[in-house]
Amino acid sequence: MLTLDALxxxxxxxxxxxxxxxxxxxxxxxxxxxxxxxxxxxxxxxxVLRWSLQSLLCGRCDEWLRFDELFDAWFLPxxxxxxxxxxxxxxxALSGDRPNGPAGEHEAVDDDELRPRQAASRQExxxxxxxxxxxxxxxxxxxEALMRRFAREIKHIRLRREARARHGRRLDLPAxxxxxxxxxxTPFHLAWKDRRRVRPRLVLLIDxxxxxxxxxxxxxxxxxxxGAELTDVHSFIFHTRVTPVSQALxxxxxxxxxxxxxxxxxxxAGGTRIGxxxxxxxxxxxxxxxxxRTAIIIMxxxxxxxxxxxxxxxxxxxxxxxRRIVWLNPLCDRPGYAPVCQGMLAAMxxxxxxxxxxxxxxxxxxxxxxxxxxR
Amino acid sequence: xxxxxxxxVAALQQTLADAGYIAERNLVAALLLMQDLGxxxxxxxxxxxxxxxxxxxxxxxxxxxxxxxxxxxxxxAHAAMYEWNYQxxxxxxxxxxxxxxxxxxxxxxxxxxxxxLKRPLLEAISxxxxxxxxxxxxxxxxxAFEAYLLELLSDFQLSIPELGTVRATSIPLVxxxxxxxxxxxxxxxxxxxxxYIDYPDHAKELAIVRKKAPRAAAELAQQIVAFVxxxxxxxMQKKPGIAETLDWTAALLRxxxxxxxxxxxxxxxxxxSALIKTRDDRxxxxxxxxxxxxxxx
Numbered sequence: 001m002l003t004l005d006a007l008x009x010x011x012x013x014x015x016x017x018x019x020x021x022x023x024x025x026x027x028x029x030x031x032x033x034x035x036x037x038x039x040x041x042x043x044x045x046x047x048v049l050r051w052s053l054q055s056l057l058c059g060r061c062d063e064w065l066r067f068d069e070l071f072d073a074w075f076l077p078x079x080x081x082x083x084x085x086x087x088x089x090x091x092x093a094l095s096g097d098r099p100n101g102p103a104g105e106h107e108a109v110d111d112d113e114l115r116p117r118q119a120a121s122r123q124e125x126x127x128x129x130x131x132x133x134x135x136x137x138x139x140x141x142x143x144e145a146l147m148r149r150f151a152r153e154i155k156h157i158r159l160r161r162e163a164r165a166r167h168g169r170r171l172d173l174p175a176x177x178x179x180x181x182x183x184x185x186t187p188f189h190l191a192w193k194d195r196r197r198v199r200p201r202l203v204l205l206i207d208x209x210x211x212x213x214x215x216x217x218x219x220x221x222x223x224x225x226x227g228a229e230l231t232d233v234h235s236f237i238f239h240t241r242v243t244p245v246s247q248a249l250x251x252x253x254x255x256x257x258x259x260x261x262x263x264x265x266x267x268x269a270g271g272t273r274i275g276x277x278x279x280x281x282x283x284x285x286x287x288x289x290x291x292x293r294t295a296i297i298i299m300x301x302x303x304x305x306x307x308x309x310x311x312x313x314x315x316x317x318x319x320x321x322x323r324r325i326v327w328l329n330p331l332c333d334r335p336g337y338a339p340v341c342q343g344m345l346a347a348m349x350x351x352x353x354x355x356x357x358x359x360x361x362x363x364x365x366x367x368x369x370x371x372x373x374x375r
Numbered sequence: 376x377x378x379x380x381x382x383x384v385a386a387l388q389q390t391l392a393d394a395g396y397i398a399e400r401n402l403v404a405a406l407l408l409m410q411d412l413g414x415x416x417x418x419x420x421x422x423x424x425x426x427x428x429x430x431x432x433x434x435x436x437x438x439x440x441x442x443x444x445x446x447x448x449x450x451x452a453h454a455a456m457y458e459w460n461y462q463x464x465x466x467x468x469x470x471x472x473x474x475x476x477x478x479x480x481x482x483x484x485x486x487x488x489x490x491x492l493k494r495p496l497l498e499a500i501s502x503x504x505x506x507x508x509x510x511x512x513x514x515x516x517x518x519a520f521e522a523y524l525l526e527l528l529s530d531f532q533l534s535i536p537e538l539g540t541v542r543a544t545s546i547p548l549v550x551x552x553x554x555x556x557x558x559x560x561x562x563x564x565x566x567x568x569x570x571y572i573d574y575p576d577h578a579k580e581l582a583i584v585r586k587k588a589p590r591a592a593a594e595l596a597q598q599i600v601a602f603v604x605x606x607x608x609x610x611m612q613k614k615p616g617i618a619e620t621l622d623w624t625a626a627l628l629r630x631x632x633x634x635x636x637x638x639x640x641x642x643x644x645x646x647x648s649a650l651i652k653t654r655d656d657r658x659x660x661x662x663x664x665x666x667x668x669x670x671x672x
Contacts, residue, residue, distance in 0.1 A: 025561050033412060040411045041380045041404070048380050048404050055405035056412075059564035061419060061555070064571040173461035185468055231518050232557060246558065283610055288556050317655075 011075070012038050016057065018074050022066070023256065025059050046075070062247070142360055144225045146367075151229030153371045154200060200295050200323070200374050201232045205281065207300030209239040209272035215330040215358065219299045222363070224249045224257070234289050238277035244285065272303060274343055275310030282317050295324040295374045299357065301331050304343030311343060315350040324352045326373055328366075332356035383407060387436075396425070396432035397575075397582045405570050406433065415528055415549035417564065420572035422554055423616015430509035430550040437548070440506040444495040446516035452523055456533060457497045460490045486537040496524075500531055500543035508547040514557040521563055528566055575617065577604055583617060588624045598635040598672040599624055603650070605668045606660070612653045622649040640666040 013031040020026045033056060041052045050071055058064045175191030183189075204223050208216040216237075223235040227249050235246045248260035290296070296318060304311060319325060327347060331337055333356030339348055348354065353373040355366040388403045398406075406429075409416045418426040434441035444455055464485050471481050493501065499508040513521065527533055531543035551567060553559060575583065577600055584596045591599065603620045615623075626646040632639060643665055651657050 025564065027565065030565075036412060037408060040408065045381050047400075048384060051401035051404035052408045054401065055408060055416070055568040055570050058569045058571075059561065059567075060569070061571050064569065174459075177461060177465070185472075187465075231560075250558075283612060287612055288554065291556075 008038075008043055009035060012043075015053070015071075015074050019057055019070060022070055023260075024057065024063050026057055030057065060247075143221050144228075146360060146364060147222060147225035148229055150367060150370075151226060153367070154202075154230065154374065200293055201289075201291065202226070202230065202234070203289060203294055203296045203322075204233065204235045205242070205278075205296065205298045205300075206235065206237045206245075207239070207272060207274070207298075208237045209303075211272065211301055211303045212330070215299075215301075218359065219328075219357075220245075220249070220261075234285075236281065236285070238274070238281070240271060240273045240276065242277045242281045242285070271305050272300075272343075273306035274300060274302070274304040275306040275308070275312075275314050275346075278314035278318060279310060282314055286318065286321055290318070290321040292321075292323055294322045295326065296322045297326045297328060299328045299330075300343075301329055302327075302339065302341050302344035302347065304341075304346075308342045308346035312346040312350070315347055319350050324373055325350060326353045326355065326370060327351050328355055328357035328363075330356070330358040333358060333362050380407075390436050391432055392582075392586070394432050394435045395586055396428060397579055397586060398429075399579065402429070402570055402572070405568055409548065409568055412568070413546055415551055415567045417559075417567035417569050418550065418552045418572055419555055419569070421574065421614065421616070423614075423618055424572045424574055425617050426552040426572055427509065427511055430507050430552075433548060433550065434507040437507065439504055440502065441509060442495050442499045442502075442506050442547070443509045443511060445511045446513050446520070448515055448517065450516045450520055452520070454494060455496050455520070455523075456494050456527075457535060458492045458494060459486070459537075460492050464490050488538070491535075491538070496527060497533060497541065499547045499549075500527075500533065500545070501541065502545055502547070505545040506547050508549045510549065510551045512554060513551050513563075514553040514555060514559060518560065521560055525560075525563055525566060574607060574614065577601070580604070580617065580620065584620060584624055587621050588628070590628055591624055592633065595627070595633055595635070596624070599627065601672040602635055602668055605671060606650065609659065611656050611659070613651075613656060615650050615652075619650050619652070623647075625649070635669050635672050637666045637670040640669055643669060 012034050016026050016028075016030045016034055034053065037052050037056055038049065041048050043049055050068070053071070054064065054067045058067055170193045172191040172193040176187050176189075179189045179191060180187040204219075204226070206216060206219045206223060208220075220237075223233070223245075227233045227235065227246060233246070234244070235249055236242050237245050245261065248257055251257040251260060315325065329339075329344070332339075332354065339345065339354065344354075353369060355369060356362045357366060384400055384403050384407065387407060388398055388400060391398045391403065405416060408414075416429075418429060420426055430443075431441060467485055467490070471484070474481065476484075495508070499506055510524070513524070516524075528549060531546055532540055534540045580603070581596060581600045584591065584600055585593070588596070599620065603615055603623070607614050623646060626649040627635075627643075630642065630646060632642055632646070635643065640662055644662060647657070647660065647665070651660060
């Protein structure tokens with residue numbers, strides 16, 4: 001086995017910390033496997049070391065895609081930072097070793113552009129909105145308590161279906177045998193098992209367009225609190241296009257969650273095209289995420305600048321995949337409100353429930369209906 | 376040592392190719408590392424990019440058994456690890472009624488390995504030779520099972536209350552696949568090596584088609600791959616995977632189509648059911664679109 005000199009070892013173990021600073025889920029304990037890996041594969045062939053460390057230290061797709069840049073930033077000398085290897089250029093070829101191209105081949109890039117970053121870059125900081133609201137202490141406890149209650153109710157739905165049934169389709173043999181002990185080994189009383197369990201999955205689609213400014217943070221905080229309680233929750237924000245935010249919301253560090261939302265939220269508080277956003281959701285995410293026990297909760301005021309026909313079509317398509325579609329409309333509990341705006345008119349025929357949800361109190365009031373609709 | 380590793384990667388890549396799997400070199404490097412560190416390999420990527428195939432070909436190349444655990448919603452420990460054969464046990468209790476032996480001995484007899492049904496996980500750790508254990512679509516199982524799995528993967532032992540702890544006689548090569556329908560726990564991700572597999576690029580897919588469908592002429596294979604890559608660039612509900620490409624190739628060969636061009640669009644339409652799997656995608660590919668794609672090949 002190869003022994004590494006002290007300098008190389010320090011450099012390698014520092015890399016894990018560098019990735020952690022860049023938001024990778026890498027722990028302090030990962031320094032040891034990094035060294036083991038380097039000993040196994042050697043440090044002189046940068047390609048093999050790169051691939052090995054990539055599979056060792058990455059845990060999910062977005063980390064996988066960012067890895068190359070960070071690897072270069074950490075290990076290559078300052079004037080040799082290169083663009084990440086393109087697939088077309090390299091992999092897949094059956095040949096043996098491909099020499100690492102000479103330094104001159106790489107594009108000359110401005111030093112500042114690829115300088116190692118200590119934290120996620122925050123170039124697109126939007127001044128109009130402030131994600132500090134996400135971590136605000138006010139109401140935080142109330143929201144958490146309510147979402148805990150909601151989550152518990154949802155878990156109840158699951159438990160009830162899972163329970164042993166008086167009459168079922170399958171004999172529960174372990175329980176039958178256990179019962180037979182009372183009658184000296186003869187199974188007089190049979191135990192049954194219910195056929196299958198049912199686990200509702202939640203998909204939250206949060207409208208963050210300008211007309212929703214007052215409410216969207218509230219909904220994001222709901223989503224964050226709910227995500228902490230249930231694992232099977234998927235959150236998305238949309239305005240003119242739809243963006244997944246579950247990852248960012250799940251970040252245990254509220255400060256970093258804000259950072260990540262900052263990056264995601266280009267176009268925040270712009271116009272709304274609900275139909276287009278839902279169509280995009282159908283195309284890119286629905287096949288993977290929405291199954292026959294998925295409840296979709298759309299949180300929007302329904303003010304749509306897009307084509308209502310498109311919204312209607314998108315909902316029909318979603319309807320076919322999902323079990324329930326619930327629409328929470330913050331304007332709904334205003335006196336005299338009727339769903340007359342184009343968007344709501346187009347959506348109404350396809351919804352299982354249209355409920356108000358402007359603040360905590362109204363969500364609390366509507367919770368029983370919501371649970372009933374999800375059942 | 377280092378040059379050696381580069382050679383090892385190239386050698387394994389060649390071996391995999393001989394066994395019919397075209398792998399990129401970063402995947403090969405991960406496969407080697409997986410054996411070095413004794414860690415499971417977590418493969419993510421869209422359906423149809425060849426994740427499951429990795430485990431199969433690994434078993435072939437290592438000349439060992441492939442044990443497969445297909446995950447599904449509601450998969451529990453009994454279905455995955457072990458179960459007592461209750462029917463036989465009940466029978467045995469009846470038969471032992473008139474036996475002279477003591478209760479303790481009878482009990483020991485009933486809870487012996489003879490009445491144990493081995494499910495994939497137990498089987499994988501009690502093999503003589505280290506097998507390849509494929510845990511397919513782990514995201515379909517629920518979190519509780521994931522936690523259970525984690526315990527097995529860290530200690531490679533399994534406790535059966537009536538029998539005691541079963542230690543692994545050999546450490547299996549574990550390949551886990553996920554389609555990303557549910558977020559996996561960080562603990563599981565931390566335990567595993569990770570590899571993201573994307574749709575193949577032109578060169579790789581061409582190599583796969585040439586390998587798996589040698590009957591297709593070089594020119595046709597080239598056109599098939601160009602066409603499929605074109606379809607993938609469109610906005611599809613379900614992008615065609617590698618299996619679809621191969622199915623489609625077979626369909627074209629079967630119908631005796633030897634060239635893909637604009638004039639043959641009508642006949643290509645007849646074979647599209649092998650490539651396009653949803654109604655909406657089918658509607659997005661009318662005759663003109665097919666002709667345009669074919670013309671670009």
